[in-house]
Structures are given as C-alpha cells and as structure tokens.
Amino acid sequence: NAGVMQNPRHLVRRRGQEARLRCSPMKGHSHVYWYRQLPEEGLKFMVYLQKENIIDESGMPKERFSAEFPKEGPSILRIQQVVRGDSAAYFCASSSNRGSNQPQHFGDGTRLSIL
C-alpha cells in the first residue's frame, strides 16, 4: 500500500534546534501539501509544492520555516531554531493533479514536541 509516507512519526527537539520532517507522496503524485494541526484546532495549510517548485507558501511563517520538494527524494519541511509554539502535528498530503476537486491523500503525520 504505497500511501503517503511521513517520517519520523515522532520528533523531539530542544528549543533552538532544527527539525526536519520528511514526506514521500503517493506513487504517481507530484503535488505535495503541508499542514499543521495545533491541539483542538483544524488543519492549517502551510505550503503547496510541485516537483522542484513552491507553488503557494501563503500559510507558512516567513521566518524559520522552509520547504522543498526536490526532483529526487521526499519533500522536506524544515524548521530552524524551534520554539515551544512549534509543537504540533504536521501532516503532509499529496494529489495527482491540481484543482479543488482532487481529494488529497494524507500521511499519518509527524508529531513534533519541543522541550
């Protein structure tokens, strides 16, 4: 079952460290989306990427956060100098096409905890 794979499932970092979250989309999918879920809240869109390109990063904080989706390999969400407020579940989703009628397929998320 080649679904969306995220790793690690759990990540613990101390304040000031870097966090790297990885996402491999479903086979055949070239569109990747990152979401963040804070406790008791819904999924907040962060960034949308297509191979080697950032299409929409309107939901991503301007500082400390970056994302990439290289030609080869998984998509990476990188958080530099993490702070306690970065603690959340980060979900990656993929789709085969762009468009509002294309359901996204989600991974099981990375739970980031900042000590």
Add this chain to the structure above:
Amino acid sequence: DQQVKQNSPSLSVQEGRISILNCDYTNSMFDYFLWYKKYPAEGPTFLISISSIKDKNEDGRFTVFLNKSAKHLSLHIVPSQPGDSAVYFCAAAGSGGSYIPTFGRGTSLIVHP
C-alpha cells in the same frame, strides 16, 4: 477568521441511529466541499465530496447535503456504527484562485454500541 466552521466539537449517537454532522462556510467562492475522517494517531482519510452544482451526494451509508443559499452542508451517516467513531473534518475549496481546501476544526463523533 474562520471561513469553515464546525460549531459542534463533539456528537454522541447510539449505534444504528443517524449521525448528522454540520458545517457552515462564509466564502461564496468555495465550490467544492469535502469530508475527511480521522482516527487518533492517523492522518485524515477522504470520505465524500460534493460539487456546488449538486445539492446531494450519496455513497453507501454516507450522504452529504449542500445548501448553497445558507452556506451550509451536512454529513449524514445511516446507520451509525461504532467503527464510525472518529473526528470528522469539513473542508471547502474554490476554483476562484483558492483551490487548496480550508478545513474546519472538526467534530468528534462517538457511536455507542
């Protein structure tokens, strides 16, 4: 500024009865609506969707109703089963530039045996 609102954080239903989950939206540019189901420690799973050109879409025990004039949609599950216990997210997307779905905060459904 919540564009997609699920005003009931939780819902409790008896097995065999109907579960009705509600969702309201404010952006009239939304033209496609989706429901996702999420179990603890897992990612959301796509359940059912509806285009704004329809007012009803049915898939087995799941039916989604859309009332465009009221900017309201609902998910009906009949009959409800204990395995349906999960968090249900409503999401809305639009072709008017914002094709990435906006999610509500979710409703936690508990179906009692």
